[in-house]
Amino acid sequence: MTGPVNLREVEQAARALLDRVRDDYFAGGAQDEVTVRGNESAFARLALLPRVLTGAGDPSPEVTVLGERVSMPVLLAPTAFHELAHPEGERATARAAAAAGTILISAMLSTVAIEDIAAEARKVSSEHEPPIWFQLYLQPDLGFTEAIVRRAEAAGCRALVVTADSPALGRHERNDRNDFHDLPPGMNCPNLREQAGEVRNVVLSPEISWRHLEWLRETTSLPILVKGVLHPDDARLAADHGADGVIVSNHGGRQLDTTPPSIRLLPRIADAVEGRVPVLLDGGVRRGTDVVKALALGARAVAIGRPVVWGLAYDGEAGVTKVLDLLRREIVNALALCGYADPAAVRRDLVEEVSWR
Numbered sequence: 002m003t004g005p006v007n008l009r010e011v012e013q014a015a016r017a018l019l020d021r022v023r024d025d026y027f028a029g030g031a032q033d034e035v036t037v038r039g040n041e042s043a044f045a046r047l048a049l050l051p052r053v054l055t056g057a058g059d060p061s062p063e064v065t066v067l068g069e070r071v072s073m074p075v076l077l078a079p080t081a082f083h084e085l086a087h088p089e090g091e092r093a094t095a096r097a098a099a100a101a102g103t104i105l106i107s108a109m110l111s112t113v114a115i116e117d118i119a120a121e122a123r124k125v126s127s128e129h130e131p132p133i134w135f136q137l138y139l140q141p142d143l144g145f146t147e148a149i150v151r152r153a154e155a156a157g158c159r160a161l162v163v164t165a166d167s168p169a170l171g172r173h174e175r176n177d178r179n180d181f182h183d184l185p186p187g188m189n190c191p192n193l194r195e196q197a198g199e200v201r202n203v204v205l206s207p208e209i210s211w212r213h214l215e216w217l218r219e220t221t222s223l224p225i226l227v228k229g230v231l232h233p234d235d236a237r238l239a240a241d242h243g244a245d246g247v248i249v250s251n252h253g254g255r256q257l258d259t260t261p262p263s264i265r266l267l268p269r270i271a272d273a274v275e276g277r278v279p280v281l282l283d284g285g286v287r288r289g290t291d292v293v294k295a296l297a298l299g300a301r302a303v304a305i306g307r308p309v310v311w312g313l314a315y316d317g318e319a320g321v322t323k324v325l326d327l328l329r330r331e332i333v334n335a336l337a338l339c340g341y342a343d344p345a346a347v348r349r350d351l352v353e354e355v356s357w358r
């Protein structure tokens with residue numbers, strides 16, 4: 002194998018290519034970036050206790066998430082502004098996700114319109130519709146929110162992912178230092194284009210509440226996932242309000258700094274929802290063993306954010322394909338070494354918290 006052999010090497014290669022301003026935007030997080038670092042290092046503090054002589058056979062990493070059969074328990078987390086990473090932007094990401102047979106959670110703040118992203122994904126497979134979910138920041142203007150939802154539905158998106166951890170924008174001091182607050186000329190967010198043609202700015206509002214989720218539940222028949230859940234009570238509330246899934250996430254440490262690593266909160270949230278809805282997780286997943294740990298602690302699947310944009314910056318579609326392929330192989334290898342063939346069968350006793358590092 003030539004080139005990067007793991008996700009951290011893709012990161013290194015990509016970051017060497019990106020200019021300082023864009024690198025800081027992608028890699029950075031809120032304030033002291035305690036949570037950014039914690040997300041990754043928390044996985045290393047969890048130990049694996051493999052079972053031996055299970056005779057499980059060859060692992061197949063396929064899982065079912067909200068009725069969707071995917072090639073592995075890894076989805077592409079929504080990340081904004083892919084044209085900052087590569088001129089093809091989300092078009093390249095969509096093709097790579099479709100070819101890998103997994104779900105792209107397409108960001109509302111994509112630099113390519115959702116209709117064009119969906120069309121690009123369809124180019125990869127004529128037999129089945131590649132699964133795309135649409136990430137939504139609920140806007141205080143419900144008429145505008147509804148128009149975006151209708152566009153996502155018409156484009157063929159199969160679920161909505163409501164990001165709930167953003168009543169305000171996290172404080173990114175790297176962006177302040179670089180005076181980076183707007184997209185460069187020629188880039189915009191076409192999902193926010195109004196009928197009249199003007200592209201609106203996103204509003205991150207502290208007025209958004211569970212009532213808005215109830216409204217969305219009545220407005221669409223698509224499955225709804227709530228992303229950015231950290232408190233077990235909120236996971237319960239999401240299920241009570243008709244959500245079809247929750248994503249345990251601290252937004253990759255980009256919103257409120259010093260929230261715990263998401264993997265540390267996963268067991269409590271899995272216990273709180275008691276299997277009523279599937280639980281997903283993102284934040285700091287960089288290895289197949291990280292994925293297996295999340296499965297053991299109650300996640301149906303995980304999502305990766307920065308590794309996708311780094312793959313894109315490294316080599317466009319091929320770079321994203323590389324990231325997904327490397328991770329898939331690592332998951333197969335980790336499952337085999339743990340004594341499992343089926344990701345859905347992984348049990349909590351596979352993970353042990355130890356104080357050896």
Ligand SMILES: Cc1cc2nc3c(=O)[nH]c(=O)nc-3n(C[C@H](O)[C@H](O)[C@H](O)COP(=O)(O)O)c2cc1C
Nearest residue numbers: 027078079080081164252253283284285305306307
């Ligand atoms: C550059 C960047 C942009 C992001 N944009 C969004 C977004 O528009 N909407 C959203 O819900 N989450 C967004 N996120 C958060 C990701 O969906 C995800 O929660 C996070 O990246 C997971 O952590 P990881 O990067 O360590 O994998 C973004 C993350 C990054 C790094």
Ligand SMILES: CC(C)CC(=O)C(=O)O
Nearest residue numbers: 081110167170203252255
């Ligand atoms: C502009 C932001 C709202 C996009 C985002 O979610 C992020 O950069 O983490």
